[in-house]
Amino acid sequence: MSAVLKDQTSSTMPRAAAGTYLLEAEGIMKGFPGVIALAGVQLKLRPGTVHALMGENGAGKSTLMKIIAGIYQPDEGQIRVKGERVVLHSPLDALQKGIAMIHQELNLVPFTTIAENIWIGREPLNKLGFVDHAELFRRTRELFDRLHIDLDPEEQVQHLSIANRQMVEIAKAVSYDSDVLIMDEPTSAITEKEVEHLFAIIADLKAQGKGIVYITHKMVEVFNIADDISVFRDGHYITTKPASELDRDKLITLMVGRELTQMFPKTTVPLRDVVLDVRSLSRQGVFSGVSFQLRGGEILGFAGLMGAGRTEVAETIYGMYPASGGEIYVNGKRVEIKSPRQAIDAGLALLTEDRKASGLFLVLPVLENMEIASLPGFLGRLGFVRQRTVSEECEKLRQSLRVKTPSLYQIIENLSGGNQQKALIGRWLLTKPKVLILDEPTRGIDVGAKAEIYKLISELAADGVAIIMISSEMAEIIGMCDRVLVMHDGHVTGELKRDELTQEAILHLASD
Amino acid sequence: MSTVVTNPKALVAKARRLPPELSILFVLLGIAVIFEVLGWIFNGQSFLFNSQRLVIMILQVSVIGLLAIGVTQVIITTGIDLSSGSVLALSAMVAASLAQSADVARPVFEGLGGLPVFIPVVAGLLVGTVCGLINGSLIAATGIPPFIATLGMMVTARGLAQYYTHGKPISQLSDSYTAIGAGAMPVMIFLMMAVVFHIALRYTKYGKYTYAIGGNMTAARVSGIDVKRHLITVYTIAGALSGLAGVVASARAASGQSGMGLSYELDAIAAAVIGGVSLAGGVGRITGTVIGALILGMMTSGFTFLGIDAYIQQIVKGVIIVVAVIADTYRSKRKI
Ligand SMILES: Nc1ncnc2c1ncn2[C@@H]1O[C@H](COP(=O)(O)OP(=O)(O)OP(=O)(O)O)[C@@H](O)[C@H]1O
Numbered sequence A: 001m002s003a004v005l006k007d008q009t010s011s012t013m014p015r016a017a018a019g020t021y022l023l024e025a026e027g028i029m030k031g032f033p034g035v036i037a038l039a040g041v042q043l044k045l046r047p048g049t050v051h052a053l054m055g056e057n058g059a060g061k062s063t064l065m066k067i068i069a070g071i072y073q074p075d076e077g078q079i080r081v082k083g084e085r086v087v088l089h090s091p092l093d094a095l096q097k098g099i100a101m102i103h104q105e106l107n108l109v110p111f112t113t114i115a116e117n118i119w120i121g122r123e124p125l126n127k128l129g130f131v132d133h134a135e136l137f138r139r140t141r142e143l144f145d146r147l148h149i150d151l152d153p154e155e156q157v158q159h160l161s162i163a164n165r166q167m168v169e170i171a172k173a174v175s176y177d178s179d180v181l182i183m184d185e186p187t188s189a190i191t192e193k194e195v196e197h198l199f200a201i202i203a204d205l206k207a208q209g210k211g212i213v214y215i216t217h218k219m220v221e222v223f224n225i226a227d228d229i230s231v232f233r234d235g236h237y238i239t240t241k242p243a244s245e246l247d248r249d250k251l252i253t254l255m256v257g258r259e260l261t262q263m264f265p266k267t268t269v270p271l272r273d274v275v276l277d278v279r280s281l282s283r284q285g286v287f288s289g290v291s292f293q294l295r296g297g298e299i300l301g302f303a304g305l306m307g308a309g310r311t312e313v314a315e316t317i318y319g320m321y322p323a324s325g326g327e328i329y330v331n332g333k334r335v336e337i338k339s340p341r342q343a344i345d346a347g348l349a350l351l352t353e354d355r356k357a358s359g360l361f362l363v364l365p366v367l368e369n370m371e372i373a374s375l376p377g378f379l380g381r382l383g384f385v386r387q388r389t390v391s392e393e394c395e396k397l398r399q400s401l402r403v404k405t406p407s408l409y410q411i412i413e414n415l416s417g418g419n420q421q422k423a424l425i426g427r428w429l430l431t432k433p434k435v436l437i438l439d440e441p442t443r444g445i446d447v448g449a450k451a452e453i454y455k456l457i458s459e460l461a462a463d464g465v466a467i468i469m470i471s472s473e474m475a476e477i478i479g480m481c482d483r484v485l486v487m488h489d490g491h492v493t494g495e496l497k498r499d500e501l502t503q504e505a506i507l508h509l510a511s512d
Numbered sequence B: 001m002s003t004v005v006t007n008p009k010a011l012v013a014k015a016r017r018l019p020p021e022l023s024i025l026f027v028l029l030g031i032a033v034i035f036e037v038l039g040w041i042f043n044g045q046s047f048l049f050n051s052q053r054l055v056i057m058i059l060q061v062s063v064i065g066l067l068a069i070g071v072t073q074v075i076i077t078t079g080i081d082l083s084s085g086s087v088l089a090l091s092a093m094v095a096a097s098l099a100q101s102a103d104v105a106r107p108v109f110e111g112l113g114g115l116p117v118f119i120p121v122v123a124g125l126l127v128g129t130v131c132g133l134i135n136g137s138l139i140a141a142t143g144i145p146p147f148i149a150t151l152g153m154m155v156t157a158r159g160l161a162q163y164y165t166h167g168k169p170i171s172q173l174s175d176s177y178t179a180i181g182a183g184a185m186p187v188m189i190f191l192m193m194a195v196v197f198h199i200a201l202r203y204t205k206y207g208k209y210t211y212a213i214g215g216n217m218t219a220a221r222v223s224g225i226d227v228k229r230h231l232i233t234v235y236t237i238a239g240a241l242s243g244l245a246g247v248v249a250s251a252r253a254a255s256g257q258s259g260m261g262l263s264y265e266l267d268a269i270a271a272a273v274i275g276g277v278s279l280a281g282g283v284g285r286i287t288g289t290v291i292g293a294l295i296l297g298m299m300t301s302g303f304t305f306l307g308i309d310a311y312i313q314q315i316v317k318g319v320i321i322v323v324a325v326i327a328d329t330y331r332s333k334r335k336i
């Protein structure tokens, strides 16, 4: 199958004479315990272009990038940099060959300054061999000036927002001045404004003749910046085409291997009784006067820009922080929720926004990650967990959510980002919630899986679960919600019914 | 579709990973074989097939093993317990003071008659439990690092143990009390605790919460775990095990001495780390720790058997601990 595709490829690819590629990877294979991550894939990067690498969760994109960046060694296959065959033993090796990478997961050291993070391992030294901090900060300022980044190099990384941390990661990768820059989902945690900023930086790098490999699950971005597009599916190489020859639908079909008929399978379901009633909830200095009612079967969206206070509202309802005012009623009864445990017992569930920081137990198996919030419901005598029952329930969910993993005993760190997210959704479904709060539920999730998750949300709503969906993605807010509350600066600035939902209406309320 | 894959089976096959305990078990067997061979070469006799030596070795391991079972659970939560050796001493002193036979000279509780054996035992356990409770509460309530909190307890408990009799040892313990330390009893107690906590860690809510907290404290909280309360429980259990170790140690020595268990906390931590318990949290099992303790015990026993200088033993032990930690770092780094 792929032999045929490869032939097609060479006919449609803009021709580049041998040796003119910045980077070529060919016949790359890589296996992990129980998984073949890459079964012979290729990637050819032309200078001065952005090459988008597309594929579903677990297709092997990050794995190939890690091989190219010297983090993993391939089982088979070869890599050429500017026509010359190389073997990369370590990230340092790759850097010396001119390959730098921005990781999918942020990797900064929180308790040191921005400048120290950027130049880590190559700090300028003074005559005595100590780090020359003045020079360090000067260089960082220079770099930031060049990239128009408005951050203080002496600030500690722990105080930065996720979006700003991502900008620091980007600056760090650029600072190596490499010919090849790998960006693995650089925009999954940043706002519109920073995305534009990043694209400007990328345009600049392109003009300097550098090559960029760009991974994303956001279709709009791809057609915005990509010159070439390669598609992987399940560890296999599918094709490479110039972006101009593809459109959204064609690309999705290539990625998922079938046509995706319905992205937002929203069904209208009869609304049931009010399950959650929040009355003028406030948290000092963060948000105030948030009131809304939520019925069973309803999907309520929270829209707004990052920092509008949506996540904080959810976390306060969920008992992670004390409210400074207001009341919460569940099924008509006043509840005092002081901890997540009480929230879970009251029938609430919260899928948090930052998977790695507050969701995953990276070193533990998928099973332990899924069952943890529901254990009190599966206890036998003496605090023993009724393991067979829980495992069966988890296995059912794994299948219905189609979490791609060789088994429930796989360490969750080894799953691709999207599959980690599905496992976490499984964790909350297992608690059989009455109210499910989803904070950026599809961050870093591929189109196919997104459609599946939307379908799942619709089905849950049809079963009478009340759903709150916090999202920065307009399309999913508009596509999925019955009603949307828009927040700005800690206040609800308006409410939109399903038939009033337009991008303009939301943006208008979100920014005034 | 499979046309591109030349050898998918081979890729998957090489991947199956063995349980981590297995590799440590091999290390233990390897060390045993080395001592056996060296024994025949230098001493002209067997190292392993000498029941007396094995008994001493296993008895030695039992006391440190009890501490190691506690500290394993603490380390899994990303904590540390430096106080176990001192708590052992304090518990031993208190228990011994209540376990003396009737009509002997008593440094404390002058004129007290002989008491039923359960009283000193319960008292020793209680002392350990309270120390652990204080450790846990300090850490949970004030948020100070476990290293500091338990360092404080290490110094304080040792001080209390000395102050209790102003340094005088407590001897002439009742026969029913010393029976706890006689024969194979210490080994039985150690193995029983190992089994209990192995099961608790793997199959109960307590264990699952312990791993979860070590894996990611914030996520544990979001998942409905009362992290503070659970940490207090874990440290309290570790304290209780130190108390039990104090009872066993004093029963075996038929006396209480304030210098008991000196630097045992380090051996306990070493046993856990050698056994594959990760200082980064969330990873480790009691089986590994038991093997780790056996490795340490066998080293001591083997070196003594070969007549190697005690100071050199110390040096070698230090090297082994560092190697174990390096192996741990290497294991967790490789996963990036
Ligand atoms: N270290 C590892 N150990 C075991 N399996 C792994 C490891 N790394 C990746 N895998 C597996 O290899 C496959 C490819 O993963 P990879 O992270 O490359 O996917 P991806 O295309 O980047 O997906 P996503 O879009 O979700 O980030 C997945 O099935 C994943 O579970």
Ligand SMILES: [Mg+2]
Binding pocket: A061, A062, A063, A104, A184, A416, A417
């Ligand atoms: Mg990835």
